[in-house]
Amino acid sequence: MIERYKSLIDLIRSSSQPAQLLQIHAHLYRASFIHDPYASLCLLTSVARLFHHNLTYLRRIFNLTRNPKLNHYTAIIRAYSNSKFPHEGFKLYREMRQRGISPDALSSSLSTKSCTKMSWLFGGLQLHAKILIDGYQSDSLLLTTLMDFYSICHKSDDACKVFDEMPIRDTISWNVLISCYTRNKRTLDALSAFDTMQSLEFDCKPDQVTCLLALQACTTHSGKLEFGERIHDYIERNGYSSIPNICHALVSMYSRFNRIEKAYKVFTTSANKDLVSWTSIISGFATNGHGKVAIDAFIEMEESGISPDEHAYTAVLSACSRSGLIDEGLMIFDRLLKETIIKPTIHHYGCMVDLLAREGYLKKAYDLILSMQVKPDAKIWRTLLSACRTQNQNHSVIAGNVVEHLVELRARELGDYVLLLNIYSSLGNHDKVEETKAMMGEKGIGLSSDCSTIEVNRKLYEFFADDISHYRKTEVYRMVEEVGQQLRIAGYDGDGFDLHSEKLAIAFGLLSTNPGSTIRVAKNLDVCSDCHSYVKLLSSVYNREIIIRDRTKSHSFWLGRCSCNA
Template identity: 30%
Template sequence: MLSNDLTGMYAKYGVMDTASLVFDRMTERNVVSWTALMCGQLQSGNARATLSLFFQMVFSCFKPNEYTFSTNFKACGILNALKTGVQIHCMSILSGFESVPVVGNSIVDMYSKCGRIDEAATMFNVLPVKNLVSWNTMLTGYTIAGQGEKVLLLFHRILENGLILDEYTLTAMLKACSCLGKIREGSMIHGFIITGGFPCSEAIELFKQLQNSGMQVDGFVLSSMMGVFADFALVEQGKQVHAYAVKICSGLELSVSNSIIDMYLKCGLLDKAERLFNEMPMRNVVSWTVMITGYGKHGFRKEAIRLFNQMQSNDIEPDGVSYLATLSACSHSGLIQEGEEYFSQLCRNRRIKPRIGHYACMVDLLGRDGRLKEAKDLIESMPLKPNVGIWQTLLSACRVHGNLQLGEEVGKNLLILEGKNPVNYVMISNIYAEAGCWKAFEQVEIDKVVHFFYGGDDTHPMIEKIHDVLEEMEQRMKQELGYVHEVKFALRDIDEESKVESLRAHSEKLAIGLAHLRGGWDERRVIRIFKDLRICGDCDDFVKCLSRIVKVVFVARDANRFHQFKDGLCSCRDYW
């Protein structure tokens, strides 16, 4: 019916006077006509008019459908009209619509909003079909009622049913964890946000919803959001929440301060992290460890060691993570003697047992120093079962030092542990390539290795201009500094020109080219690059030379550490 469509259109856009006029002039009406007008009144904020229309419709002998019931249960919830809601509930039972999901969910929501959480739970339990909306409605009901423990129990049932979570589920869970101070459960929700495919923009929106809900934003939520910003390097958002945190009581909590420091460090703002750390009235082992980790990843080896020693002087007992951070700082900075001393100290500690990560740091430390046999002996003598990661660490060292014989032996161990992992084949082929054994290299089965090593991204709309800029930079660096490509990182038996082209397509170089196109070389500018893989030696040399010529500071975060390029030097001191 055309009149139904007109009524629905005007109602949808909030033109209720015209919608009512069309409705009043209709010679024939049906349930769709009535429901369209009810929906419009509800959307316009007139829940009482919605209920009035409902009873007019019933008295006119029209039978409601599932959308009519759903709309009016919402109106009852808004008005806290429990008696009316119960009446309509009885009508839905008699008409057989109670078991329809959209109606059943609306009944649960109505009872929750009317303060009858037990009736809501009863209705929820008898729903023949429960979809995610059903679970979210009940979660929200328990949250409003302040029954956080039941929220957690219900959440575990959601997981058991294998449902995919959405923003409403996570909002309810964050609120419940905040009210109860459930750190472990809250961390699990944080994990879903970060690693479960939940978009970061929606994670930020969750925080805004929580603020606007009027509920107390506690330290756990603030810490969780800082974790999101740190992992995605969202500097400005982190600063905004930091500014918000200092205005509320929970923002003074130690865990919040620790997470803010961690965020600044992971975003490359070492000075801000230092300032906040120095201003802390109280610190725990996490505070010190976060700062030690940051110094290590930024290449400030002396500061990392100084802080570790200072922590012990302040009677703060280091834990396993503290030792791991310190050993990592030593291995990434070539502090062999210090690293061995701290590892020995750890082994003598009766309270802490060295974990696989500590041994991996020592293997990395020895490997970087060329003591490959000692590194291998350490792996074979440690009381823990070697994992893939520790063998990969040793294999990388074999590649750097050109020890093909030991590399082959280590490679066999890797393939025994994880024969289907393509990364292992990549690393093995890598060591053959650098040793010049192309036949052996070609015999390794790695179908998609090309993309891993030097497959450049050519999908960006400005890619041609980016390549032009990179060539221009390279020419200037060659003329002024004698820059030459490290073609060994191309890793294929191809001609020199192709190797150079493949190196030019490395993601960090493309990012720098784009940064130049969009902002030029301002000496006051700091260009930050975030990379999920380890930076290669050619790119390290490229950015060092570029920083010397254009007088711009580049900060790159790769999978292992931070690199600050300034005046032709890198903070990694070639321990990349």
């Protein structure tokens, strides 16, 4: 009997097929071993491993277990914490405590993970209190799970408190802290943590995950190219440069900062160029306005034996859109529809709408949206609305129809109505201007401040349209006046005295940075056509690369050109 028991236990542990495990379950039942605590635990663990998509069977086995122990609860809570039903894991944790079974650090950690998956703040707070009562405030793994919970619930200050209370801070806990900062848009704190963990006080070495998280933080911040380059140096010194995810992140970062030559160098030196690698570099070429090069890379990828997926098609269609390659874009889109099994997504249609609209085919773009195989979202309608503003023809009817579609989608962003107001205003249709303003009032949509930020010497400065609050306002306005005079000599005939926030931020950048250095600005609204022309000419006259990240895209101005080719 003992030999048979041991044999069945060994079979349970080594089982790799669900059908095999079902047979073993039947043997356990017939041999009356099913109620043995160790045998039932082994079965429960193996069922959780092989039947993770069928938790009904797992729950049935657990419910038939007589007097389940802590390990039984831990096994099933783990399964639920990794499933679509994390609330069941939390309920089992409560049931376990009600039955007088004290949780250990692992079961508490898994229950916290269940709350994290639900973003359930109240449940997680209850668990945190119980963890302190149970005396597990020194368990690093459990505290790291708590940090992640607070991060997901957008309670970054509470996550930091947990981190500060940890007796031992290893690389994993630092990684969670950096991830928490990045997720909660505290980019500068995330990058500061990367430096702090390596200081003499903590002496903790970043691993490949740390580098990946720090690169992602750099990519989300408009002024952290130098920090990203420093991370790149660290990656090369520590032998992480051959790791695919690291290479992809480096390509994305350099592309984001308009350093496509460095992105391409990372791509060419990577040993294993997979589909993600190719898509990253094609997307990089697209972002930086190198449409034909992106198409060549797409063709080269196919010739190397790698078939494009929906993301690769999005990248190459985006390249066509940004570079105005209408014939190439139409051909690639037609091929996507007719020669592949890939279903066109909202992103593919978005690229084509942008391409047609940029080239002045607004009616075709509008008809394409109406014929889409997927439901149009607010973003695709906004793409068309923005084009109605930039084209030099009367497209007020299409613009009005687009806004109606946006209203139907309950998308009521200020920028949509501002664009419509600008269209009516440029046509001299003052009745429509007043009508639109009245409609905005009825819907409770007010005009918000036009705001731009610029980072100089690791400090962030904020400017608003017609801002007079900055401590160097006299110098800034003097510089704006000087720039206007220089641009008019060079042929600028726009409204240079319309002081949108980016003009003030750029003037401050000219005052505060070295000649020839790049000026990087982030703006909360779209750059208007006048400011776009203004900055294009400024980049040539002052020999500066100026990068503006607005509400919808990134513009890289250099020598009188913009990466968006507008």
